[in-house]
Amino acid sequence: MGGSSRSTRSVAELEREVRELRQANETLKMYFTMALELDLQSPPPAAVFEMARERAGAHAVAPQPPAPRPHGGVRWAQEDPAEAGDVPPxxxxxxxxxxxxxxxxxxxxxxxxxxxxxxxxxxxxxxxxxxxxxxxxxxxxxxxxxxxxxxxxxxxxxxxxxxxxxxxxxxxxxxxxxxxxxxxxxxxxxxxxxxxxxxxxxxxxxxxxxxxxxxxxxxxxxxxxxxxxxxxxxxVSDATHVSPEVVRLEELRLSVVEGRCAALIAVGAHEVAVSELAGFTQSHPLREYGCELFSLALYRAGRQADALSVLRMHQRRMAEDLGISSSPALQRLEVEILRQAPTLD
The missing domain is CATH 1.10.10.10 (Winged helix-like DNA-binding domain superfamily/Winged helix DNA-binding domain)
Structure with a gap:
């Protein structure tokens, strides 16, 4: 009976020591995993190793922090700062x-x-x-x-x-x-x-x-x-810190679409500009520069009536929806189209 009791206690003590060793190993493993993920700039504090040694008991060998090695192996970033910028990414x-x-x-x-x-x-x-x-x-x-x-x-x-x-x-x-x-x-x-x-x-x-x-x-x-x-x-277009930049870029994109159409008209690609601006002005009816370009492209493509129709439709929309008149630039363009001004060619 006495021998059986001592054997039972020995097994129980061994199982406890194994559990403590496993816990100590898990503690160290967790720290090194976090260090790898977070790119920690310094070795783990001694308290971590001491805690692991205490938890492991007398049967455990206290692990040591990694020491600098001249070739290969794991080294902490602070050990050799001169190497940090050697090879640009x-x-x-x-x-x-x-x-x-x-x-x-x-x-x-x-x-x-x-x-x-x-x-x-x-x-x-x-x-x-x-x-x-x-x-x-x-x-x-x-x-x-x-x-x-x-x-x-x-x-x-x-x-x-x-x-x-x-x-x-x-x-x-x-x-x-x-x-x-x-x-x-x-x-x-x-x-x-x-x-x-x-x-x-x-x-x-x-x-x-x-x-x-x-x-x-x-x-x-x-x-x-x-x-x-x-x-x-x-x-993340709706995020508070990003949405203003999204709005800015979209506005810039629309202005570039208009700029491209202005360039198309300037190089004589009037029909191409007409097809581009037809859809653009329908999607963005209140953009006056787009309307001006559309009317000018139509006029240079030989479609004077359509050019005037675009301007007058825009004028009605502005008056009915916003209660304002068209811009002076659009008003001048309408007069010049009616006069077939040479400056439009």
Missing amino acids: TKVEFRVLGPIEATIGGRYVDLGATKQRAALTLLVSQVGQPVSVDVLVEALWDGQPPQSAISSLHAYIANLRRVLEPDRAPRKPAKVLRTRGRGYLLDSSVVDVDAHRFGTCATAGWQALDRCDPQRALDEFEAGLALWRGEAYAE
């Missing part, structure tokens, strides 16, 4: 004039699930500026985040870092998606965004028109419009 190109896409070296990359893509879209909308964790959580969960929201966000960021810098060595600090305080930012020096290129094309197109170079203007406008695939920042 390949530039990442983001496309947000439609559903978000990313390419690295001309190859598309998988940006993951819906919320992960939305987090990246929000960061792209603020390239070069930090976006706080609070803003990201608010946008991703519509103001009602679950208890796991912060952990989920950290996982999204870790996944995105691996995707955006596939060749980054372990423990090297991220250079594309960086940590800033209690938030994250995309480094503008290694990121290219189609929305920014669109703005550059728009400016170049209008400058070319001002220089009386309509063919160059047409090329710039068409290059800019070709970047659009749908609504800008589609995944």
Whole structure:
């Protein structure tokens, strides 16, 4: 009986020690997993190792923090800061004039699930500026985040870092998606965004028109419009910090459509301009510059009556819907069409 009791106690003690060892291992495993995901810049505090040793009991060997090694192995980013900027990352190109896409070296990359893509879209909308964790959580969960929201966000960021810098060595600090305080930012020096290129094309197109170079203007406008695939920042277009930029880009897009039609008229492609402006003015009936261009294109295509009809229909709409008169530019254009002014040719 006595021997049986001692055996039972020995088994129970061994089982308890095994459980404690497993708990200690899980503690360390959890820390190193978080370190890998969050790109922590310092080794784990000694308290973590001490806690694991105490929980494991006398049978456990206290683990040691990783020491610097001259070649290979895991090293913490702070150990050798001189190496941080040795190899610049390949530039990442983001496309947000439609559903978000990313390419690295001309190859598309998988940006993951819906919320992960939305987090990246929000960061792209603020390239070069930090976006706080609070803003990201608010946008991703519509103001009602679950208890796991912060952990989920950290996982999204870790996944995105691996995707955006596939060749980054372990423990090297991220250079594309960086940590800033209690938030994250995309480094503008290694990121290219189609929305920014669109703005550059728009400016170049209008400058070319001002220089009386309509063919160059047409090329710039068409290059800019070709970047659009749908609504800008589609995944988070309603987010508080993004919606003003969505509105701005849409207004700029409409002005570029009008600029392209002005360039078409200037190079003599009147019929093409007529077909483009017919649909544009129907979708945006209150845009007076579009109406002016449509009427001018019709007149130069030899359709004087249709040109006058467009102007008068617009005038009635403005009076009935808004209680205002047409702009002076449209009124002058109507008079010049009636007079068949040589300046219109």
